[in-house]
Amino acid sequence: MTNVSKYCFSLLFFIQAYAVAAQETTTPIFKDGEAQIVEAFNTPEKWIRQDLFVETEFDSDGDGKLDRMHVDVTRPYQTKTEGLKLPVIYESSPYYAGVAPDVDGVFWDVKHELGEMGPERVNPEVTRLGERPIISNSQIKTWVPRGYIVVHSASPGTGLSQGSPTVGGDNESLAPKAVIDWLNGRAKGYTEPYGDEEVKAFWSTGKVGMTGTSYNGTIPLAAATTGVDGLEVIIPVAPNTSYYHYYRSNGLVRSPGGYLGEDIDVLYDYIHSGDESKRAANNKRVRDTEMKNGMDRKTGDYNDFWAGRDYLNDMAPMKAAMLMSHGFNDWNVMPEHSYRIYKKAKDMGLETAIYYHQFGHGGPPPVSMMNKWFTHYLHGVDNGIENEPNKAFIVREGDNMKNPTAYKDYPNPDAKNVTLHLTAGAPKAGGLTLTKPSSQKTETLIDNYSFDGAALAKADITEHRLLYVTPKLTKDIHISGVPKITVTLASSKPAANLSVWLVSLPWNEGRRVKTTDNIITRGWADPQNHKSISESKPLKPGKFYKVTFDLQPDDQIIKAGQQIGLLIFSSDKEYTLHPEPGTELTVDLDETKLVLPIVGGLETF
Template sequence: MKKSSVLNIAACFALLFLGFLPMANAQKAVPVFENGEAQIVPAFNDPEKWIRHDLWVETEFDTDGDGKPDRMHVDVTRPFQTDTEGLKLPIVYESSPYFAGTASLADGVLWNVKHELGATPPARVNPTVTRRGERPIISNSQIKTWVPRGYIVVHSSSPGTGLSQGSPTVGGDNESLAPKAVIDWLNGRAKGYTSPDGNEEVKAFWSTGKVGMTGTSYNGTLPLAAATTGVEGLEAIIPIAPNTSYYHYYRSNGLIRSPGGYLGEDIDVLYDFIHSGDESKRAYNNKTVRDTEMKNGMDRITGDYNDFWAGRDYLNDMGPMKAALLMSHGFNDWNVVPEHSLRISEAAKAKGIPTQIYYHQGGHGGPPPMSMMNRWFTRYLHGVQNGVENDAKAWIVRENDPNDKPTAYADYPNPEAKPVQFFLSKGAPKAGGISTKRSANQGKETLVDNYSFSGATLAQAEVTEHRLLYVSPVLTAPVHISGKVKVSIKLASSKPAANLSVWLVSLPWTEGRNSKITDNLITRGWADPQNYKSLRESEPLVPGKFYEMSFELQPDDQIIAAGQQIGVMIMSSDREFTLWPAPGTELTVDLDGTSISIPIVGGTAAFEKAVKE
């Protein structure tokens, strides 16, 4: 063949080859976005082809006393294209102390709450946890949601749980530094290994370095814990019902209080509940953490705030935080009460961090709508400019609405809500009244503590000496409450210590009045009168002497329907939450020295209009 012919044939083949290049590139799987949301990509949606493996990431701490940095057990689930096509993707990451199993809450594990205030409680039983799970899978959470949409999903077990080394500390620094180390590894700044003690390294070559964290309850706390380290690469977090302060979880205004549904739980109980790590290290961990640090710091006698609790409050650690925050919580969550989310979201907004909050009317858990989460991660992990940062700052699920149809508001609390001060008028042992106008010389009224009666029973009682109840006129129009109710009370106790519990209720009590709210509780709160001056220093009450104190109830956003009455109920022990001292303590309330401030949309004018006949 002539040289020119060979060249022409070669040129044809070259053009043909180059012609196929765009087609070959077009066949590569990439994330797809529509309307600012990541879409399911069929090429990513074949579980049989997902690559799943595990590893151990080295941290900067040693909490199990073996002289070596603790390593965290991590699993990875990613599309196969991250191996075959050089695809790099962002990460959705969930960490937990629960993945490897938990202890039984058998008799004796929880603290016995039936004793006098200030008394040393009887000893409790320390359970053990049998680890569950098989490598390489730590958890299957998040995977079916996010991998098909162009993300890699990563899980890790918290220190001292599962196959992660170290010790649980329940809010200690290592629980922040552990997920930080994983995020550092995803960005090439920390080392990962194929085994807990070996030297064969694993690289996250498939990671873009952009990480978003989410999870519910404890799993929702850990994204915040990681964010407070300021770690580079953690771009966004979606905590769902997170515990943001262990003091606020186990205490209220100086009062020893259990989380709803777990009467007698305290921080050492939770430590035992999650301690599923290496059995050979548990004795050391128990001695140094549970039996020393926690025993000396938790103070189940006075309930006072101290440095132990301050070190487990993420509000105190928010200086370095910069991850965009989408917070989610239920207004009727009495396990992790709703103040946990509000206190952090308010601090994040004050720092200028992109922040949104989603509240629903249900109980513990409940993520934001999938579309909202998708937009959040799409914006901050994939970098798609979908304008989510310009969306409404607050999303509230209204009564009877489905959770995926929240109403948008400019902020929470509702900016149109104004504090309305209410005063009490006498009526015990029946119901007295509340009014925006003060009536002088209402005197004093007394209740007798008796833990045998639940708050719901007392709210429905027509006549009882075990609570004081003050109600508004019947509403002729709806009243929208949004924010935190504040109680200012002047009271005396017949004993040196007493529980104090306050409920805001909607009456008459009608079980199951809508699909989201199963009773007429609006909100509630608890306090120890011994802490009337200081949260850090309580003092015994002088029987018969009157003391003044103020505290807030849990935040809420609820529309009280026409035909209802708003009631303030004051009692001593709250059967589902507080200690159970012997019945008989008397609390006397000075009505002229007591008031309650309720945030109402439209302020005093709106309330007055709603009670006109």
């Protein structure tokens, strides 16, 4: 063989080998608009797992150094062997490294009069859990086999992340921003918390999607409000979008469901798992100064402290697409949290949709739905998600969460407000009617926190609540939107709780299915804040005040044969403070009304 022949043979062999290698390069696969599991990615034993520390732009522990966030990465080995670049699905949390123990006295004592403070609560210490390099395994099994890199980070002052928790402060928005900046080459990552050996995200395309549930769902929204480049889409699940709306309600001190006596300083202690040597200083600066001065358990008023922890106020820079998810029976992080952000995002012209289900706290959209959103915004696949005519996906009563019913929007565009008036009936039940009756007497209830709302709704006769019900429904009624209540009342004391439930009667335990119960929706308010949630003023005993507020958003079908009941009472055993029983609330029936958003409006009702 001549030298030329040998050269040609070698060149041909090289070209063929290169072609075979090119054919064997692993890439994501898409079908029906979704990223598919790729067997070459679905190799956990070969996944590359590493951790690092991303430098932020803040110093929230006051040590004179910029805080670094602890980050972990899980990626297919092809990002190393084949130079493959992939988009990132990112979840951040304050919970990864453990939380404070549930000890006696950790919550605020609620047995005292409104306007007073209970005894000082116990401040438990967190024992940090977890070892490097793995922060969390969440999201990995779902998304890495489908051609994504999964990233986690511990939020400030938790785990190995430096800084201090602030529970909604600016650093909790800027921390995930820094991680996204690092994924785009704009921030520095280091192998150690105080070292100077850098780590580059050479395997990242720079496109990031965030998701998570509860506090982990709040952080994607927090990051999005910074307007950081590269954060293309967020899927928050049951996010806390305002700490005021979580711990207060229309001026009233009100606990989240299941956590009576919790407040923002309780949550601070619960998550403060960071560097033990920094905790005392963090506690003094954040919990014992900023929170103690700002949280105001005496009045429950909205102020600058709470406004700074309300993400609705920070949305102007936001540009990420958003799929919001929430449960209508979530009485921990209540459904208003997602609705208020969804509505604002729509008004801003952002690409957004909302998924609601009939269960409680948590519950992400179906994986298929999430897949399409991530596939479109992170891989750039044209799967039509942005042209979907329906923007609301609601799991109907009794349906599987994987099979929501699609609607044009939420609230249902066909819903119209129907006003219902009260007719007398205490201590039994009065009526709810479309026609406003002629002049009526007032009716009075006596506060007693020892009776919970369910007991009051089921009681035939009781002086501790007022109950007004419709006639039996002759056909199904579809409520969709935000009911509004106006209660005109007088109190026998300068301060009183006001609680309102909307219920479906009769109260029949056997009627329940997994996704619904007799509670349609609820709401709470402080009559002292009848003019503004930012300013309270003691009530003049015997003087009538008009209190108007929204109940929690809902989308529920009340079946024919049921009755819709309006339950008005004072202290709610599960949610409010527990003042000494005996306060009297007198309601002016003529000046009290309920407005229900009903699909089909008055004609249907």
